[in-house]
Amino acid sequence: MTLDRERALRLAQETFDIEAAAVQGLKQRTGEAFARAVEKMLAVRGRVVVMGIGKSGHIARKIAATLASTGTPAMFVHPAEASHGDLGMIKPIDLVLAVSNSGEVDEVTSLLPVIKRQGSTLIAMTGKPGSTLASHADIVLDSGVEKEACPLQLAPTASTTAQLALGDALAVALLDARGFRSEDFARSHPGGSLGRKLLTHLSDVMRTGEAVPQVSPDTSFTDLMREMSAKGLGASAIVDAQGKVLGIFTDGDLRRLIEKGADLRTSTAADVMHTQPRTIHPDALAVEAAQLMEQHRITSVLVVDGDGRLCGAVNSNDLMRAKVI
Structure with missing residues (x-):
């Protein structure tokens, strides 16, 4: 034939x-x-x-x-x-x-x-x-x-x-x-990509407790790096005694300081932190965190409550594992 x-x-x-x-x-x-x-x-x-x-x-x-x-x-x-x-x-x-x-x-x-x-x-x-x-x-x-x-x-x-x-x-x-609405459609398709994007909240995927890297502002630079390495987020929050976020230090901040030739041996977390970091509420959708990262070209976001206290953290790898992105 x-x-x-x-x-x-x-x-x-x-x-x-x-x-x-x-x-x-x-x-x-x-x-x-x-x-x-x-x-x-x-x-x-x-x-x-x-x-x-x-x-x-x-x-x-x-x-x-x-x-x-x-x-x-x-x-x-x-x-x-x-x-x-x-x-x-x-x-x-x-x-x-x-x-x-x-x-x-x-x-x-x-x-x-x-x-x-x-x-x-x-x-x-x-x-x-x-x-x-x-x-x-x-x-x-x-x-x-x-x-x-x-x-x-x-x-x-x-x-x-x-x-x-x-x-x-x-x-x-x-x-x-x-x-x-699209949210209604997602409820009928919780296993699909749209369902994950529209039904998954940050509280479902964020790191919490000991998994969240955080140090006080007077922490030495060496201990700050130990905390970042141990938790594997690519960043660490700097918080006060009440747990309120004062700033963040990231792998990108480290690269920029090294490029400038900064002497970091005597620095503290307060000296190197980036103040007013991007934060998000735990009730927000996980996809909103992804949009925030893309908009500001960052790879991690701190999650805070209504009083600005640290309650979690998430990075792009976490969102990829949750199949949100």
């Missing part, structure tokens, strides 16, 4: 054109029915139950996942399993979104009388507004396409793309209506 490269590329480009046209075609048919569907989904007291079988089932699963991750309680129920007991998962307070291009799939249509009898709102997403599914639905979303990208007009291609786009449009309209 030999590949005709030119034909393969031509078919790929035609597929893009056909599927793009399918999505564009939705704009002409998305109107009052779409708005009513969003209103019903926004007001539902239970969950949005998304159903579909075959390729439409794969799209339905994705729609359910997108809704759930953007603030609309949703789940996928397989129509065939629903006929054998899973229908009990659907309650009268739920809303059913049934996805079927033909609107005539037996596994879906056989459930319609039961869904309607128990009082659940039914929204149909179908390419056939005159189908059995559409006739039972409270609201019909027309996802029809002129043709499939498949040259044989058999495999669902443009039709599933249209379904996917229409599902995304519902999710976007709903998250906007709910005032859904």
Whole structure:
């Protein structure tokens, strides 16, 4: 079997054109029915139950996942399993979104009388507004396409793309209506990079107690260096008797003093410290510490309470280990 490269590329480009046209075609048919569907989904007291079988089932699963991750309680129920007991998962307070291009799939249509009898709102997403599914639905979303990208007009291609786009449009309209924010999204994705950035506070990742390098202002330069070396932060806080931060001394400060030829043998921490260091509160997000470091081109930040007392420290390596940066 030999590949005709030119034909393969031509078919790929035609597929893009056909599927793009399918999505564009939705704009002409998305109107009052779409708005009513969003209103019903926004007001539902239970969950949005998304159903579909075959390729439409794969799209339905994705729609359910997108809704759930953007603030609309949703789940996928397989129509065939629903006929054998899973229908009990659907309650009268739920809303059913049934996805079927033909609107005539037996596994879906056989459930319609039961869904309607128990009082659940039914929204149909179908390419056939005159189908059995559409006739039972409270609201019909027309996802029809002129043709499939498949040259044989058999495999669902443009039709599933249209379904996917229409599902995304519902999710976007709903998250906007709910005032859904990036912080809300992060709570649904605590294991992802966004979740770590928006949910991880400095108190979760900062060094505390004995792990925080700190000396008094009268500490000798030699002991200051011992403290820095022992704690491995790349810096040390200089604090008064009450633990309030007076300054900081970093590896960068050391390099600059050596370059100047300074005699450090008789110096104290107070002599070499940098006053008014950058500090941050423990309740701040860890990503804020990363932004502070980047803004001021520093590699460590002291963490202080409301009275300016040292309560922790963090450097860029700590944030990298926590996968915040």
